[in-house]
Amino acid sequence: MNIHFKLFSREIRVAFKRWTDALTGFILFFLIAILFPLISDSNKEFLLTIVGPIMMFSAFFASMLSMQNMFKPDFQNGTIEQLMLSKGSFVSLILTKTIAYWLFTSLPLILISSLTASIYFVSGSGILIIQLTLLLSTLTMVHINAFTAAITLGIRYPGALMTLIITPITLPILIFGSKTIENSILGTDISGPLYFLTGMMMLSFFLGPWITASALKISMD
Amino acid sequence: MSIFDMGDYNFYVWSSVFVSMLALFLTYFDAKKKHKDATSTIRNMNKPK
Amino acid sequence: MNLKKIYKYGSPPNFYRFVMKLEPWCLCLGLLMIAIGSIGGLFVAPKDYQMGDAFRIIYFHVPSAYLSMSAYAAMGISSIIGIVWRSNVAFAVAKSIAPFGALMTAVALITGMLWGKPMWGTAWVWDARLTSEFILLLLYLGYIALHATIKEQKRADRAASLLAILGIVNLPIIHYSVVWWNTLHQASTISKLDSPSIVGEMLWPLLLMIIGYMIFFVGVICRGGSAEVLMREKRSNWVKEV
Known part of the structure; x- marks a missing residue:
């Protein structure tokens, strides 16, 4: 357990040093959300119908923007190799790393989303539902991002390829996430899509670190 | 009226036939070309010097 | 005993010989079947009373x-075989399936559009099947x-291969999420022209075409996969004989 804790605190320290990564995603998330009412239509009903897709879309883009640097610096300075050789299991170390990464890049988005949601005239429990949806979906997306970042590690300009890989895999989460928000605003039952999101999150926690670890192993040799 | 005449849908039917057949033959000839390239590469490599 | 068979046919020379014998049969x-099926479909089968x-x-x-x-599915399965048994042949087969599958997906989309244009009035609708076919193209x-x-x-x-395996796990999820999204979003804007139970005269060319395409596919993969195997094994001894 000790090694996980050490890795975790190291990740946090490194993340503070590379704060621009997290900030870029954060700014992008916020900007997409406030630009939409400005360039389309700012009446309340319209905004309430699009808030779900906008939230999911901006979270998706924000997480995609910062993920290129998820493993790359550590890959170049040899940290990943050291982790692979260390005595803790590699899969659980990857899980620790992913969670630390999530804390730094996605948690701020969830916190700020209460503000952006109120720009869209969402009120009361709607904001909580949006935050819950974002929590579940970013926890799933971070594993998908980790896998994609790991598998494209050896490639010099992976941008377009990453987008191509990540979009089809993330699509169900985007659909169900925006469905949850939409249902909560319409006042209908949200349990269906919410259960789906939770299920996907569990699945990604079981499969994600394992598949990311094997992708990293492939990229290493 | 000939049997080739599909009425209003001539264009749609025949172009879809064309596209499908084109795709089938393209894949086959592509595979064949790859095979030919492979064998010729191997022959060149094993040429007695 | 099954594993032994896999090893036997999985070794490149045996695979190559087997596949080259299989290929002409499959193609012919x-x-x-495709020829008979298309003649049957284009000229013999009666007009549909609704769609002409x-x-x-x-x-x-x-x-x-x-x-x-x-x-x-075939690509995913051979990827799994490749990763589990580290079989070079399986990787070669998976690689040669990919462009073929992508092309078939594109053909399915194009012919679907050509069908949709006169029938629905537009070439593209956000129909569940169309969308998941498009996502399939992205995966390829x-x-x-x-x-x-x-x-x-x-x-x-x-x-x-890892990506292909992930895709095969994800494909049903994607498909059902799209179906679900579709049913809630635009219920009954397009009523799929309720297909009356298709009559025998119309059915046999279709079945023939489906099976013919499959067999042709196997033939093409034999050719493409064996080319890929040859390229990978070009330094080994057995390829000198071919």
Whole structure:
């Protein structure tokens, strides 16, 4: 357990040093959300119908923007190799790393989303539902991002390829996430899509670190 | 009226036939070309010097 | 005993010999079935009372759509075999399936559009099947692009196979999420022209076409896969004989 804790605190320290990564995603998330009412239509009903897709879309883009640097610096300075050789299991170390990464890049988005949601005239429990949806979906997306970042590690300009890989895999989460928000605003039952999101999150926690670890192993040799 | 005449849908039917057949033959000839390239590469490599 | 068989046919020389023997049979049989099926579909089968002659497009659309999905399944299965048994042959087969599958997906989309234009009035609707076919195309393209960008052969094989396996796990989820989204979003804007139970005269060319496409697919993969195996094994001794 000790090694996980050490890795975790190291990740946090490194993340503070590379704060621009997290900030870029954060700014992008916020900007997409406030630009939409400005360039389309700012009446309340319209905004309430699009808030779900906008939230999911901006979270998706924000997480995609910062993920290129998820493993790359550590890959170049040899940290990943050291982790692979260390005595803790590699899969659980990857899980620790992913969670630390999530804390730094996605948690701020969830916190700020209460503000952006109120720009869209969402009120009361709607904001909580949006935050819950974002929590579940970013926890799933971070594993998908980790896998994609790991598998494209050896490639010099992976941008377009990453987008191509990540979009089809993330699509169900985007659909169900925006469905949850939409249902909560319409006042209908949200349990269906919410259960789906939770299920996907569990699945990604079981499969994600394992598949990311094997992708990293492939990229290493 | 000939049997080739599909009425209003001539264009749609025949172009879809064309596209499908084109795709089938393209894949086959592509595979064949790859095979030919492979064998010729191997022959060149094993040429007695 | 089964494992032994896998090893036997999985070794490159045996695979090559077996496949080269299989290939002409598959091609002849597949082409024959496709020819008979398309003649049957285009000229023999009666006009549909609702759709007229346009329904004949399905004789070309349905087989390619079936094939695009089963090719992905085949690609995923051979990727699994490749990763589990580290079989070079399986990787070669998976790699040669990818462009074929992508092309079939594109054909399914194009013929679907050609059918939709006169029938629905537009070439594209956000129908569940169309959308998931499009996502399938993206998955194929991701596989091909990943394989092409990684320079080193072995790494490219394993990375792309991992992606294919993930895709095969994800494909049902994607499909059902799209179906679900679709049913809630636009219920009954397009009523799929309720297909009355298809009559025998219309059915046999379709079945013939589907099976013919499959067999043709096997033939093409035999050819393409064996080319890929040859390229990989070009330094070994057995290839000198061919």
